[in-house]
Amino acid sequence: MTQTINTTCPYCGTGCGVTATVDGERISVAGDADHPANFGRLCVKGSALDQVMGLEGRLLHPRVNGRRTNWDEALDLVAQKFRDSIAAHGPDSVAFYVSGQLLTEDYYVANKLMKGFIGSANIDTNSRLCMSSSVAGHKRAFGSDTVPGCYEDLEQADLIVLTGSNLAWCHPILFQRIARAREQRGGRPLVVNIDPRRTATSEIADLHLQLAPGSDVALFLGLLDALRRARKADKTFVKRHTEGLSDALAEARQWTLARVAETTGLPPHDLRRFYDLVIAHDKCVTVYSQGVNQSSAGADKVNAILNTHLYAGRIGKPGCGPFSVTGQPNAMGGREVGGLANMLAAHMDLDNAAHRALVGDFWNAPAPLPDKPGLKAVDLFKAAHDGRIKALWIMATNPVDSLPDADFVRDALKKCPFVVASDVVEKTDTNAHAHVLLPALAWGEKDGTVTNSERRISRQRPLRAAPGEARADWRIICDVAARMGFRDAFAYKHPSEIFAEHARLSGAKNGGARDFDISAHAEISAAQYDRLAPFQWPAPAGEAPDDQPKRFFADGKFFTPGRKARFIVTSFRAPAATPDAQHPFVLNTGRLRDQWHTMTRTGDAEKLAQHIAEPFAELNPLDAARLGVEAAGLVRLGNARGEVLLRAQISERQRQGSIFVPIHWTDQFAANARVAALIAPVVDPVSGQPESKAATVAAQAVAPAWFAFALTREKPAHIDAAYWALARTPGGWRIELAGLAPLADPEVFARSLFCVGDCELTALRDERAGAFRCVAAKDGEILGAFYLAPEPVAVARAWACEAFAAPSAPLALLAGQPPRDARDPGRKICVCLNVGVNTILDAIRDKSLISVEQISDATGAGTGCGSCRPEIERLLHNAAQAATV
Numbered sequence: 001m002t003q004t005i006n007t008t009c010p011y012c013g014t015g016c017g018v019t020a021t022v023d024g025e026r027i028s029v030a031g032d033a034d035h036p037a038n039f040g041r042l043c044v045k046g047s048a049l050d051q052v053m054g055l056e057g058r059l060l061h062p063r064v065n066g067r068r069t070n071w072d073e074a075l076d077l078v079a080q081k082f083r084d085s086i087a088a089h090g091p092d093s094v095a096f097y098v099s100g101q102l103l104t105e106d107y108y109v110a111n112k113l114m115k116g117f118i119g120s121a122n123i124d125t126n127s128r129l130c131m132s133s134s135v136a137g138h139k140r141a142f143g144s145d146t147v148p149g150c151y152e153d154l155e156q157a158d159l160i161v162l163t164g165s166n167l168a169w170c171h172p173i174l175f176q177r178i179a180r181a182r183e184q185r186g187g188r189p190l191v192v193n194i195d196p197r198r199t200a201t202s203e204i205a206d207l208h209l210q211l212a213p214g215s216d217v218a219l220f221l222g223l224l225d226a227l228r229r230a231r232k233a234d235k236t237f238v239k240r241h242t243e244g245l246s247d248a249l250a251e252a253r254q255w256t257l258a259r260v261a262e263t264t265g266l267p268p269h270d271l272r273r274f275y276d277l278v279i280a281h282d283k284c285v286t287v288y289s290q291g292v293n294q295s296s297a298g299a300d301k302v303n304a305i306l307n308t309h310l311y312a313g314r315i316g317k318p319g320c321g322p323f324s325v326t327g328q329p330n331a332m333g334g335r336e337v338g339g340l341a342n343m344l345a346a347h348m349d350l351d352n353a354a355h356r357a358l359v360g361d362f363w364n365a366p367a368p369l370p371d372k373p374g375l376k377a378v379d380l381f382k383a384a385h386d387g388r389i390k391a392l393w394i395m396a397t398n399p400v401d402s403l404p405d406a407d408f409v410r411d412a413l414k415k416c417p418f419v420v421a422s423d424v425v426e427k428t429d430t431n432a433h434a435h436v437l438l439p440a441l442a443w444g445e446k447d448g449t450v451t452n453s454e455r456r457i458s459r460q461r462p463l464r465a466a467p468g469e470a471r472a473d474w475r476i477i478c479d480v481a482a483r484m485g486f487r488d489a490f491a492y493k494h495p496s497e498i499f500a501e502h503a504r505l506s507g508a509k510n511g512g513a514r515d516f517d518i519s520a521h522a523e524i525s526a527a528q529y530d531r532l533a534p535f536q537w538p539a540p541a542g543e544a545p546d547d548q549p550k551r552f553f554a555d556g557k558f559f560t561p562g563r564k565a566r567f568i569v570t571s572f573r574a575p576a577a578t579p580d581a582q583h584p585f586v587l588n589t590g591r592l593r594d595q596w597h598t599m600t601r602t603g604d605a606e607k608l609a610q611h612i613a614e615p616f617a618e619l620n621p622l623d624a625a626r627l628g629v630e631a632a633g634l635v636r637l638g639n640a641r642g643e644v645l646l647r648a649q650i651s652e653r654q655r656q657g658s659i660f661v662p663i664h665w666t667d668q669f670a671a672n673a674r675v676a677a678l679i680a681p682v683v684d685p686v687s688g689q690p691e692s693k694a695a696t697v698a699a700q701a702v703a704p705a706w707f708a709f710a711l712t713r714e715k716p717a718h719i720d721a722a723y724w725a726l727a728r729t730p731g732g733w734r735i736e737l738a739g740l741a742p743l744a745d746p747e748v749f750a751r752s753l754f755c756v757g758d759c760e761l762t763a764l765r766d767e768r769a770g771a772f773r774c775v776a777a778k779d780g781e782i783l784g785a786f787y788l789a790p791e792p793v794a795v796a797r798a799w800a801c802e803a804f805a806a807p808s809a810p811l812a813l814l815a816g817q818p819p820r821d822a823r824d825p826g827r828k829i830c831v832c833l834n835v836g837v838n839t840i841l842d843a844i845r846d847k848s849l850i851s852v853e854q855i856s857d858a859t860g861a862g863t864g865c866g867s868c869r870p871e872i873e874r875l876l877h878n879a880a881q882a883a884t885v
């Protein structure tokens, strides 16, 4: 019987609705046409969700010290170790490190257990690395962590300022909503993109400001002063509803155009154009993300932006407002339950005695709640390293790859006497150091709620039964709580009971005093919860949903004690590390279109590996020339903390002096590409968020003795090479390789990759040229191919991958290039329709195409999910440019 189930995408904070069709074992996904985040559309990651549901690599049974065990033994051990540590060293000797990828219900019970029952605030989350500067900025300005606007504002605005956000790749459906509005509204909203590098998002921009890394505060101080000079103050709003303006303005006055130009490195005419655009458009939304948050001045960057919106009264109205877009699917839900070490449940404050009493009473906690904030992520791992944390439970995050100073974090786990990890996959760089592994339910199995960037709560629903012995995260936490002696407070039988409790707490003694209120759902039953449609908060009890405002602060009522918004004086501070002779480059890190974080889930999808199959360092051509780095050569980046070895990608899109490296590759997929190892553990003093976008590094060209490319059916268990990167390909794996010392015997090496015993090897050798190729076959089936050369191997990758997936002759594959009448499609730009870069370039040239629509008509590219349209735009632009020189 075919069943249709509505659920929510588990990737970015856009929170798109997904309609799954379940037919026995077969599950397919499509966009939920009725979901107000995406109205039926999905980006490439969302539409490949059915490809990441395989059980290969899943953690399906509890494990203790590497050995499979049963739940009772694992849970007893966790409870006992935590109890022992608390008894011997006090509650602050234990900690939880959790994640914005937990459901609200999981997060709620984790926080309740630590703050309410263990009696410590040592619970922090990977949101510290992600949203905490926004949380801090919101709280300073609004008195609450409130995202005021909604997605419609992006369509209704006349101007969108996208700063520190690669929306085209990181929130593709929001980007598409903007792109579509521009088509329908004759180019409105205009878009300004502020980013030190040119990205796919820049393709849509009317103006791209390639500012110096970390200089946003100066730029927005200059904007505040420009608004003042243009008399754009909303005087009534400012007078009635804000305080602290004069000090903020006094600071802004120091920022003349010349000074801003000098600090940001931007040409004065571009600055003037930017300021004039903002002055001219009252309907202005400023969207910001990690280029703002992940900074040692992150909270100040946020407040510098908020100041400009408060000044012009551009908040709480249709088509305007500051908009912090959240990264993880439940970043917002985690904030709602108070998952950060300095927050309390239901948007209450840990440093507020009345709030502590309220929550403590509500939970019936055995002792007063801790009044001292817990350790924030970076400090928490320092405490594990120096022995203060003796038992640590990590849930749904991979800190050995994502925290700054990642090698130190790995050492911290090695030193910590007791580490527990709850995960959905078995092998991760973090799990390798856990004493206990607990198998959690994954997307498509778990059951609960998430909140997206516009405060909309949607259900994730199970599509199939739990595989193996995996359990819901909330249940695992409650199982441990019960064994620690707190059975009654954690006796939930269904996630709806947790959600109802959370909703009741949000309404307790609230009456409009706090922003977060979903008490309309305080009495929700399991059946109602099953049917729950997406809704936006606030949703207080006793009021009709339609009477609720869609936006906060239209009424000018903020959540500070005097209910006024605060202007915050922000002074410009450069990133903590300044490039010097030893470390002359600023290292910028971020995301790619088709991968999700540490690739534990997306890394296994063939479709998602076709876009970019290997880690790289993108650097400016002038820097590359100076370093002697050649296209497709290797480059080593390093500093006192660590080192990575990456493929060089040379591109005008980088500023001189900046290098960009994607965050995704781990020891599971590459030899040496964990870029977080190079990030200094420097944090914003207000938010505690690390500066993940501005480390300083040395760069060096590396001249390998050999390069190689291989195709294998099985994933090799071990690869003996200085450089390698593995990716899925139809029919097996593709591997990029390079070595520093000459290969003693290429044939032996190739066989070690293929992992097959006896097979027929068709080989080509040119010992003088240092080249070798072979194709392995058995009983007519090709099992592997290997191409070695002293320079980057000229194999037509996309063509070879296709030939490897189809029945083909060893000799044809050995050539490494398509036959004369065929063409290598090139790296896949459109993975939905399977269109490569060469196919698009040929079409542009041969058919004289001049628009993305024409290219779509001719090749199909861009007609699937649409995530690739900005890249097609860029190919078109480059081709046009090439034609004029």
Ligand SMILES: Nc1nc2c(c(=O)[nH]1)N[C@H]1C(S)=C(S)[C@@H](COP(=O)(O)OP(=O)(O)OC[C@H]3O[C@@H](n4cnc5c(=O)[nH]c(N)nc54)[C@H](O)[C@@H]3O)O[C@H]1N2
Pocket: 011, 012, 013, 045, 130, 163, 164, 165, 166, 167, 169, 170, 171, 194, 195, 196, 197, 199, 212, 213, 214, 215, 216, 289, 290, 291, 292, 326, 327, 328, 588, 589, 590, 591, 592, 593, 594, 595, 596, 597, 693
């Ligand atoms: N495909 C994909 N999408 C994702 C994710 C993923 O892993 N893959 N992860 C999700 C998560 S958790 C998050 S937090 C979001 C992140 O979404 P984004 O914040 O959009 O993504 P990033 O690539 O981390 O960084 C954004 C941009 O900040 C720029 N930047 C660096 N330094 C500065 C600076 O000083 N000033 C300014 N103005 N810009 C700067 C970088 O060049 C980069 O282009 O993405 C979410 N969506």
Ligand SMILES: Nc1nc2c(c(=O)[nH]1)N[C@H]1C(S)=C(S)[C@@H](COP(=O)(O)OP(=O)(O)OC[C@H]3O[C@@H](n4cnc5c(=O)[nH]c(N)nc54)[C@H](O)[C@@H]3O)O[C@H]1N2
Pocket: 099, 101, 102, 126, 127, 129, 130, 131, 290, 294, 327, 328, 395, 396, 397, 398, 399, 401, 402, 403, 404, 422, 423, 424, 425, 428, 440, 441, 442, 443, 446, 473, 589, 590, 591, 596, 597, 598, 599, 600, 601, 663, 675, 676, 679, 692, 693
């Ligand atoms: N240098 C640098 N570092 C960064 C960033 C950057 O831009 N640059 N970005 C930072 C940001 S914004 C973020 S959000 C983090 C992300 O960093 P992480 O949170 O470390 O990355 P993920 O790969 O998402 O890790 C999630 C883990 O949880 C597992 N998992 C997935 N679903 C579930 C589930 O339902 N239950 C359980 N128990 N486990 C599950 C996955 O298999 C995976 O191991 O990285 C941060 N680190």
Ligand code: SF4
Pocket: 009, 010, 011, 012, 013, 014, 015, 016, 038, 041, 042, 043, 044, 045, 046, 047, 170, 171, 172, 173, 174
């Ligand atoms: S935009 Fe984000 S939430 Fe929507 S389908 Fe893509 S990854 Fe999923």
Ligand SMILES: [Mo]
Pocket: 129, 130, 131, 327, 328
């Ligand atoms: Mo994030």
